[in-house]
Amino acid sequence: MAIFDEESKRLSIKLVYYGPAQSGKTTNLMRLHDILRPDLKGDIMLMETANDRTLFFDLLPLGFKAPSGLLIKFKLYTVPGQVVHDSTRKAVLSRADGVVFVADSQRGQSTNNGESFANLEDNAARVGIDFDRLPLVVQFNKRDLSGILSEEEVLRRWQAAPWPVLFSSALVGDGVVETFNALLKQVYDSLDREFEFQARHDLSRAAFIAQASGQIDRSPP
Amino acid sequence: MNSDTEHDFERDLSLADLLRGIDKQRLESALQALLGTAFAVSDHNGEYLLGAADLAGDAPSLALYGELEPIGQISAAIPQNRLKAAADLIRLLLRANARYLMASDLHLQTQQADFEELQRRHKALEQSEQRYKALAETLEIRVRQQVKTIENTQLKLYETEKLASVGRLAAGIAHEINNPIGFIRSNLSTAAGYLTALNRIDELLQTCADLSSLKAAWQREDMPFIQQDMQDILQESIGGAERIAAIVKDLKGFSRVNDADWEDADLNQLIRQVCNVAAAELRDKAEVYLDLSQLPLLHCHPGELGQVFLSLLMNAVDAMAAPGKIRIRSACRENRIVIDIRDNGRGIPASDMSHIFDPFFTTKDVGKGMGLGLSVARNIVKAHQGDLEIKSQPNVGTLVSISLPLPAGR
Numbered sequence: 169m170a171i172f173d174e175e176s177k178r179l180s181i182k183l184v185y186y187g188p189a190q191s192g193k194t195t196n197l198m199r200l201h202d203i204l205r206p207d208l209k210g211d212i213m214l215m216e217t218a219n220d221r222t223l224f225f226d227l228l229p230l231g232f233k234a235p236s237g238l239l240i241k242f243k244l245y246t247v248p249g250q251v252v253h254d255s256t257r258k259a260v261l262s263r264a265d266g267v268v269f270v271a272d273s274q275r276g277q278s279t280n281n282g283e284s285f286a287n288l289e290d291n292a293a294r295v296g297i298d299f300d301r302l303p304l305v306v307q308f309n310k311r312d313l314s315g316i317l318s319e320e321e322v323l324r325r326w327q328a329a330p331w332p333v334l335f336s337s338a339l340v341g342d343g344v345v346e347t348f349n350a351l352l353k354q355v356y357d358s359l360d361r362e363f364e365f366q367a368r369h370d371l372s373r374a375a376f377i378a379q380a381s382g383q384i385d386r387s388p389p
Numbered sequence: 390m391n392s393d394t395e396h397d398f399e400r401d402l403s404l405a406d407l408l409r410g411i412d413k414q415r416l417e418s419a420l421q422a423l424l425g426t427a428f429a430v431s432d433h434n435g436e437y438l439l440g441a442a443d444l445a446g447d448a449p450s451l452a453l454y455g456e457l458e459p460i461g462q463i464s465a466a467i468p469q470n471r472l473k474a475a476a477d478l479i480r481l482l483l484r485a486n487a488r489y490l491m492a493s494d495l496h497l498q499t500q501q502a503d504f505e506e507l508q509r510r511h512k513a514l515e516q517s518e519q520r521y522k523a524l525a526e527t528l529e530i531r532v533r534q535q536v537k538t539i540e541n542t543q544l545k546l547y548e549t550e551k552l553a554s555v556g557r558l559a560a561g562i563a564h565e566i567n568n569p570i571g572f573i574r575s576n577l578s579t580a581a582g583y584l585t586a587l588n589r590i591d592e593l594l595q596t597c598a599d600l601s602s603l604k605a606a607w608q609r610e611d612m613p614f615i616q617q618d619m620q621d622i623l624q625e626s627i628g629g630a631e632r633i634a635a636i637v638k639d640l641k642g643f644s645r646v647n648d649a650d651w652e653d654a655d656l657n658q659l660i661r662q663v664c665n666v667a668a669a670e671l672r673d674k675a676e677v678y679l680d681l682s683q684l685p686l687l688h689c690h691p692g693e694l695g696q697v698f699l700s701l702l703m704n705a706v707d708a709m710a711a712p713g714k715i716r717i718r719s720a721c722r723e724n725r726i727v728i729d730i731r732d733n734g735r736g737i738p739a740s741d742m743s744h745i746f747d748p749f750f751t752t753k754d755v756g757k758g759m760g761l762g763l764s765v766a767r768n769i770v771k772a773h774q775g776d777l778e779i780k781s782q783p784n785v786g787t788l789v790s791i792s793l794p795l796p797a798g799r
């Protein structure tokens with residue numbers, strides 16, 4: 169749940185990258201750190217073991233100022249995907265304002281994706297998150313590999329689900345910002361009711377997304 | 390989960406938080422030597438944390454950044470580029486400390502959540518234990534019904550047995566409790582059979598007036614044996630119920646990790662509770678010998694010290710290649726309480742010795758050790774103004790000594 173600090177005029181929004189082990193959550197965060205250019209960008213904090221498995225979480229802090237002067241701060245976390253770290257996953261998920269579910273597109277990973285999604289649903293309930301109202305987007309990652317489910321297959325399987333499905337190749341950065349933006353769109357709508365971004369902070373949805381992801385200028389300086 | 394526990398890994402860290410655990414004097418003298426002049430570090434409220442508080446107000450200064458925003462500043466009368474180098478250096482230091490603080494807070498937070506789960510389960514166990522006690526006392530009535538109730542309770546208890554999240558102790562404790570429940574149940578079914586025999590004699594009692602046929606029936610139903618056996622199984626069942634009660638009592642004492650309060654506690658009792666709680670985990674792996682001398686009460690945080698003892702005990706168990714011995718000794722000398730935990734496990738290679746207190750250093754398999762046990766233990770002991778030291782000899786064993794000061798003039 170977003171934390172609003174009246175005194176310092178600061179709103180803190182927590183977004184969590186969830187998904188099975190090795191699906192590319194940490195890679196998403198690293199690419200966002202490379203690509204995004206918001207007003208404020210902190211260092212990325214990676215907590216992994218020698219073989220690249222996230223042990224506790226990764227954290228990327230971002231932020232920008234709304235026209236009203238309100239500082240909007242995002243904390244992007246990844247959870248550890250390995251099954252044994254469930255308590256940690258639960259603690260990191262708690263109080264999330266939005267979730268990107270990073271699935272692995274490889275054919276052999278469907279069961280892991282399914283189990284991890286069920287685990288997300290369980291843990292959300294345990295930490296008191298109303299799953300039906302939680303801003304959520306699903307990202308099918310590793311599109312660059314062979315032996316993956318086709319886009320048609322993926323979309324067919326997720327057809328009945330209410331969440332947007334996006335495709336990405338986080339390793340090279342494709343689709344990573346699009347996923348983030350798709351989540352921001354939902355987060356804006358879900359928080360707008362409480363914080364009245366447009367009315368009180370002169371902040372439209374388009375501006376919210378553009379400023380959070382800092383419209384990218386890829387040309388060399 | 391309780392979201393406002395003291396270990397919320399997401400809380401905003403102030404400059405003072407981030408400097409916690411860093412040797413202030415060493416940092417000050419290193420900075421002083423590097424900058425070659427007086428300097429001051431203050432937080433964003435202007436409170437001085439490092440260096441010279443009386444530095445001239447017009448000295449050049451640079452902001453020190455936390456996650457995103459300035460959390461303080463450094464000032465010194467030196468060129469901007471050198472000031473920036475110093476600020477960068479401090480920032481690197483703060484980042485490393487933030488990483489550790491967040492990880493260890495999260496570690497404690499998940500541990501607390503796991504213990505809350507354990508506590509919840511024990512409330513359920515305690516309730517059924519009380520039911521068993523009442524049952525043993527009013528055995529003659531409604532035996533059959535009660536057997537049914539137990540069956541249901543037991544079923545429910547073990548249906549909810551998602552022990553994985555409760556950590557390595559819970560599985561063993563469940564087994565420990567399951568065992569007496571097993572024989573109490575079987576005793577109750579036997580008793581139900583005996584009641585049927587008694588009922589048959591009771592029927593005869595209503596209809597026949599002749600003592601000898603009554604006596605014959607008594608023998609036929611094997612009543613002398615039943616009388617003796619009934620005595621035995623009741624005795625055994627009461628013993629079982631008492632065993633369950635003892636286990637529950639130990640756990641309740643130990644799993645108070647959430648009590649933020651300090652209190653006067655008997656560390657010997659705490660050590661015994663920890664050993665009892667860990668009994669199942671120790672079985673077949675290590676024998677624990679307690680050598681406890683009378684201790685004065687210590688004003689401490691018993692829940693956290695219990696975690697320290699448990700963590701050290703688990704390290705000792707994990708060090709056993711073959712079944713071994715663990716000796717825990719407590720003593721009070723020179724106004725300090727000293728607790729030694731000695732094992733004859735595989736020991737720590739000299740090359741690892743300088744790393745074992747490093748957070749995340751572990752030689753255990755992925756998923757088994759976090760490498761936080763010792764660093765968290767040392768922090769807890771330090772919070773009690775105490776010391777934690779380790780001596781080890783490879784292939785001989787390891788000695789962990791904790792020394793905790795008593796209030797002066799005791």
Ligand SMILES: Nc1nc2c(ncn2[C@@H]2O[C@H](COP(=O)(O)OP(=O)(O)OP(=O)(O)O)[C@@H](O)[C@H]2O)c(=O)[nH]1
Pocket residue numbers: 187188189190191192193194195196220221222223246247248249250309310311312313336337338339340
């Ligand atoms: N080919 C390909 N590999 C990827 C892609 N994204 C991530 N990977 C690789 O997949 C492996 C795991 O990526 P991580 O980002 O560490 O995965 P994670 O989800 O954080 O894993 P855990 O921390 O264990 O939960 C790494 O070797 C990445 O380089 C992708 O789009 N394509």
Ligand SMILES: Nc1ncnc2c1ncn2[C@@H]1O[C@H](COP(=O)(O)OP(=O)(O)OP(=O)(O)O)[C@@H](O)[C@H]1O
Pocket residue numbers: 700704705708732734735736737745746750751752753757758759760761762763764787
């Ligand atoms: N009694 C001991 N005997 C031998 N080695 C030990 C002992 N205690 C600690 N060690 C060594 O020190 C390392 C660090 O211990 P520590 O308790 O900090 O972490 P851990 O036991 O690996 O993981 P955790 O306690 O977080 O589950 C261990 O991995 C082990 O190699």
Ligand SMILES: [Mg+2]
Pocket residue numbers: 193194195220221222246247248249
């Ligand atoms: Mg990761």
Ligand SMILES: [Mg+2]
Pocket residue numbers: 700703704758761762763
């Ligand atoms: Mg340990």
